[in-house]
Amino acid sequence: MVMVDLHCHLLQGIDDGSKNMTISLRLAREATKNGVTHALLTPHHMNGRYVNHKQDVIRRTKEFQKQLKNHNIPLMVFPGQEVRINGQLLTALDEDDILFADTGNRYLMLEFPDDDVSHYTNQMIFDLQQRGITPVIVHPERNTKIMAQPELLYQLLEKGCLSQITASSYVGTFGKKVENFSRQLIEAGQGYVFASDAHNLPGRKYEMRQAFEKLSQEFGGELVEQYQNNARDIINGANVPLNETRKIKKKKRFWLF
Numbered sequence: 410m411v412m413v414d415l416h417c418h419l420l421q422g423i424d425d426g427s428k429n430m431t432i433s434l435r436l437a438r439e440a441t442k443n444g445v446t447h448a449l450l451t452p453h454h455m456n457g458r459y460v461n462h463k464q465d466v467i468r469r470t471k472e473f474q475k476q477l478k479n480h481n482i483p484l485m486v487f488p489g490q491e492v493r494i495n496g497q498l499l500t501a502l503d504e505d506d507i508l509f510a511d512t513g514n515r516y517l518m519l520e521f522p523d524d525d526v527s528h529y530t531n532q533m534i535f536d537l538q539q540r541g542i543t544p545v546i547v548h549p550e551r552n553t554k555i556m557a558q559p560e561l562l563y564q565l566l567e568k569g570c571l572s573q574i575t576a577s578s579y580v581g582t583f584g585k586k587v588e589n590f591s592r593q594l595i596e597a598g599q600g601y602v603f604a605s606d607a608h609n610l611p612g613r614k615y616e617m618r619q620a621f622e623k624l625s626q627e628f629g630g631e632l633v634e635q636y637q638n639n640a641r642d643i644i645n646g647a648n649v650p651l652n653e654t655r656k657i658k659k660k661k662r663f664w665l666f
């Protein structure tokens with residue numbers, strides 16, 4: 410069975426992910442133990458700290474695929490980038506320095522800053538969509554501004570963006586708040602795929618299997634299938650069936666004093 414992981418930091422020494430080949434191979438083994446068969450390698454790009462040019466990622470991904478083969482790890486890898494929204498993004502696209510999730514340049518794994526949805530986001534999303542690009546917003550459940558104002562994500566999804574929820578968020582690795590918000594997003598139809606976002610950090614593991622088991626328990630096997638199909642459609646550049654999204658109601662606060 411095919412299982413696609415659209416977001417991970419397995420390429421060594423180029424961002425805050427894997428530090429060396431030993432770690433990369435260990436993470437790759439963990440991926441396959443979790444059922445992952447195909448992984449999009451998404452080093453950070455243009456996030457203010459890391460720049461990973463398209464051609465470098467392509468070359469490194471080919472080299473890594475050879476290593477995987479040599480070590481008999483049955484994982485197919487594809488070059489990608491986790492692109493931070495930034496003012497130079499359209500120029501980078503013009504210069505052909507951006508990697509998409511698919512080879513048809515349709516789905517872009519787009520990251521926001523951890524604590525903000527920049528004021529130019531709507532304009533940028535519009536500009537991307539004008540170019541036929543569908544942004545896949547990565548881990549919105551960990552963005553503190555979206556947590557405080559969930560309608561920000563709702564509006565982006567209504568415009569046709571997709572979203573990627575990180576498996577570890579949903580299983581509780583980042584704490585109860587992120588776990589609960591992940592569940593709320595899923596419940597409101599505001600999630601499309603799970604991905605590992607695997608780094609080599611203490612306490613961060615591949616939690617894809619666990620996340621899918623939990624999804625099956627809480628929402629049923631049909632949604633598991635849908636999430637896995639969506640990930641496959643994204644990497645294939647195919648149409649992803651759009652969810653019926655609902656707004657998230659904010660809980661009322663009751664003050665005692």
Ligand SMILES: [Fe+2]
Nearest residue numbers: 416418491606
């Ligand atoms: Fe990431």
